[in-house]
Amino acid sequence: SASVSITIARQSIVARITGTLGVKPSDTLTLSVDQSLDPDNQATPWAADWSCVMITSEGQTSIDPITHLPKLCFVDTTGLLLTPSATLVVPPGKLVDGFYKFTAVVRKEPGPSTDTTDAIVEVSADPAPTVSIDPLTTPSVNA
Numbered sequence: 001s002a003s004v005s006i007t008i009a010r011q012s013i014v015a016r017i018t019g020t021l022g023v024k025p026s027d028t029l030t031l032s033v034d035q036s037l038d039p040d041n042q043a044t045p046w047a048a049d050w051s052c053v054m055i056t057s058e059g060q061t062s063i064d065p066i067t068h069l070p071k072l073c074f075v076d077t078t079g080l081l082l083t084p085s086a087t088l089v090v091p092p093g094k095l096v097d098g099f100y101k102f103t104a105v106v107r108k109e110p111g112p113s114t115d116t117t118d119a120i121v122e123v124s125a126d127p128a129p130t131v132s133i134d135p136l137t138t139p140s141v142n143a
Contacts (some may be wrong), residue, residue, distance in 0.1 A: 011040055012115065015033060017118070023121065030088070031087070033046050033100055036048055050081050052073035052101065055120070059120070061098075079101065099120060102120075102121060
């Protein structure tokens with residue numbers, strides 16, 4: 001009697017970051033890996049380890065002149081980047097004008113299967129307030 005053994009290999013996931021990639025410092029930035037691709041359609045949720053560095057407009061990593069290390073995006077006093085999550089929410093006021101490279105190491109069980117992807121986010125200043133001055137109807141002189 002003959003027997004046949006079939007092994008089905010898992011296909012690799014493809015990490016994707018979605019969200020608004022152009023925000024103002026006063027905006028909340030929300031990035032997600034929920035639209036990543038799992039060819040095997042496993043029912044398990046997505047998880048991601050997030051990191052972020054400031055970059056130049058040319059895409060080079062910004063280096064801190066004192067520490068000579070990559071400039072971090074913000075001081076993470078609340079552990080936003082320490083908790084693995086499919087969604088990253090950066091509150092208003094954490095990011096200043098500039099360019100940021102957010103990296104997500106995306107995982108999905110079983111395995112886990114992993115993939116890494118980046119997203120470039122541009123933060124630009126709030127527009128200056130609009131001011132209008134109505135013309136004087138009668139001349140005025142300060143005494």
